[in-house]
Amino acid sequence: MPLSDENLVLRFQAGDQDAFEELFLRYRDKAYALALRMLRHPDMAADVVQETFLRLCKGLRRFRGEASFSTYLYRVVSNLCMDEIRRRQRGQQVSMSVSGEEGGRQREIAGGLSDPEEELVRKEYARRVEEALGRLPEDYRLAVVLRDVHGLSYEEMAAVMQCPLGTVKSRLSRARGMLRDILTEMELLPPGHVKTGEGRETR
C-alpha cells in the first residue's frame, strides 16, 4: 500500500530525504507535461521542473497542508511558467519550438502495441492538437490543460490559478470555445456548425 502524498510530505518534514525523492518520482512527469504544454520548449520545461522541486524542497518545510500537495505543485509550476512566458514576451526572445518536432526526445508513456501505421496517424493527430493548444492564450491554455489533461476539479483549478471559481468556469468555457474554433480551422473538427460569435445565434 503506497503512502499518500500528505504522508510523504510529513515524512520529508521530519527529515526523510527519500520521501522527497518519492514525491519527485510521482510528480515529475505531471510537472513536466504541464510545463511543456505551457512553454512548448523541452529544455525550459525541464528547467521549470527543477526549479519547482527546488522550491518545494524549501517551501515544504512550512507547508501545513492547507491545500493538497498536487495543487501546491501545480501552482508552483504554473506560476513559474507564467513568469517565464512574461519574461519572454518582455524580452521578445522567441525560441519556441513545437513540442511535436522534438517528439523523439519525449517519452510517450502510453505507448500502445498498435501497428506502426496507426501509431503514426495517431502521433500526427496528437501533434496537431498540441499545435492547436499552443495557439491558445496562456491563461486559456492553462485552464484547458489543467482540466482536460490533468483532470483537476474546478476548486483545484481555482487554487492553482489563484482566482475565484466563477473566473475558472468562464475562462474554461471561453478557452474551450476558442479551441473548438481553432480545431475547426485546422480541419480537425468537422465544419458546418455556426461559430459562437456574440448575437449571431438564433434565439
Added chain:
Amino acid sequence: MTCDRARELLSGYLDGELDPAERQELERHLAECPGCSEELKALRKTVDLVRALPRVGMPAAAADKVRDRLRNELRGRNVLRKLSGWWAGARLASRAAVAVVVVLLVAVGFGTVYSLIAQPKMEVAGEPAGIEEMRLRQTGAEPAGKGDEAVPQQASPSASVFPDARRRPVTGYSTLFEQKIIKTAELELEVDPARIDEAQRQVVALVEGAGGFVQDFSTWTGEDRKEISVVLRVPAERFGDLLARLEELGTTKFKRVSGQDVTGEYVDVEARLRALRQQEERLLQILTMVKTVDEVLKVEMELGRIRQEIEMWTGRLRMLDNLVELSTIRLKLIAALPGPLTEGSDLLRRLWQAFLATVRYLGRLGVRLLVFLAGALPVIILVVAAWGGYRYWRRR
C-alpha cells in the same frame, strides 16, 4: 433560455459542474435547439481530443539531471542536519551575541535618555517645574540680562517663582491632560566629618519617612575628604519639602533643581500606542480571512513587528510614569578630613609623591583595562563564533 446563455453553460455541463436547476433548463433548451446541441457535440469532441493526447513524460536524461541536482540539495541539508548540534550551538551563540549587543545598546540608549532627562534645565523658565524650590537659583548665576517678559527668569530669593508662569505655558492642554513633570535635584552638602555617618542615617530616615527609597548609594574616601553619594527617589509631592529638610543637615555647597515637562511626549506615546493597538486588531481580523501560507506568513510578520513596537512604547510610557511619580534627588555629603597631604613642604618629596600618584593611577588604569577585557571576553567569543558560523553558512 437564450442561446448565448446556453453556450456559456455548455462547458460546465460537460464537466457535470452545473447545479440541477441550470442543468434541467439547459437540457430542455438543447432538446429544442439544434444549433446548441450541435455546439455541445463540437465542444465534447474538442474536449475528447485534448483528453486523448498521449501522456507526456519527462525525458529520462533530463529527469536524472534534476534528480541529481535535488539529491545534492538534499544532501546539503543532510550535512546541515548532521552538524545540527554544532550549528544550533553556533546559532544560539550568534543570537546570544546579538542579544548582548542589543542589551548593551539599550543600556547605552537608556543611559543617554536618562542623563538627558535628569540634566538640569536651567533655561526652562516657562516650565512650572521649579515651583518653590526655584528660589534656590540664588546660588547660581543671576540671569539678570534676561529682562525679556516672555521668559520671566526671576532670581530674587524670596519671590515665589512666577506664579503666573505656572499656568501660562500649558493653558492649552493642562485642562485636557494631566501634566507630567519630571523633577530632579542635585544637592551637595558639607557636613562635619564627625557627623557624616549620622547625617547619612538621617538622610535614609527622611527619605523612607517620605515614602521614597535610596536608589543608589556610594561612598568614597580620599586622602583629604570623605564623600557619600546617594540617589534618592521620592514621591513627587514630597519633593520640595524633603529637599528643604535635607538642606538642614549641612551647609549647601551646590544646589540645582530642575523640572522637565514631558506631557507632550506622554500624550504622543499614548496616541501612538492606541494607533498601534488598533492596527494589531485589524491585522488579527485579516489573519482570520487570509487563506494561503504566503499571506498568513506576511500578516504574521507584520503582526510581530507591531507587537514589538507596542512593547517598546509601553516600556517608554512606564519609564516616564516612574520618572514623573518619583522625583530624583542626587545628594552628596562631603566631609573634609584633616589631610596629611598639605604638610609635604619638601619639594623633592612632593615631586616624588606626584610621580607615585601618576604611577599608581596608571597601574589602576591598567587593572581596569584588564578587568574590562575580561568582562568583554564572553562577548568577543560569541561575536567571533557568530561570525564564524555566518561565514560557514555563507560558504555552503
